[in-house]
Amino acid sequence: MQSRFFAVKTTGGQERNVAKFVGNRLERDETENSIISSAIRSIVVIDSLKGYVFFEAPNAQVVSDAISGFKHVKNMIPGIVPYEDIEKFLVTRSIVSEISINDIVEITSGPFKNMKAKISRVEVGRSEVTIMLLDAPYQLPVTVDVNGIRIVEKSKGND
């Protein structure tokens, strides 16, 4: 039967504990050949979605059975969460392959946040780039993580 995703509301900050506890319960039940342990396929905790844990199962009943009795579980959200909504958090596509030298970028985190800069070096293996700050009065090379920048303007041609 096809997988469906169900959202369960938990106490804020306890998402991982809920996933671990339910995971341990499933492991314990597995030895007893319980129906629940084989029906719950996975439990997903996404750090940016505080207060929610996602359960992959064929139906809501098995999720409800699996979470029953846990202290930090509040309730199950009615309805099914589309897989696409979870998928975008699972597949983290790095922009390092799209960046090339002389691209203009905007820094989105750290002490130079909101400043514009030009790419001077790309380290694909480490997902880092060296940039020259455009707003600085002198040439200031800074090495930052690619996740902390956003491409504003691509360089014209690669020649």
Added chain:
Amino acid sequence: MAKELACRKCKIIIPSSGRVCPSCGGTDLSTDWSGLIVLSNPDKSQVAKQLDFTKPGRYAIKVS
């Protein structure tokens, strides 16, 4: 409590005292990981298919 380690290669989460990944045998472990997937039925899981996880266990979504 010391943070658990995640394998950079296969993303499985192991206790902080571990030195070698029990899944792939790698030693490239990191404490800097985020997200959590508890996988109990990899054969039927859509998440496991997407992320190429074949064994049950606990996995990180992103390992830095």
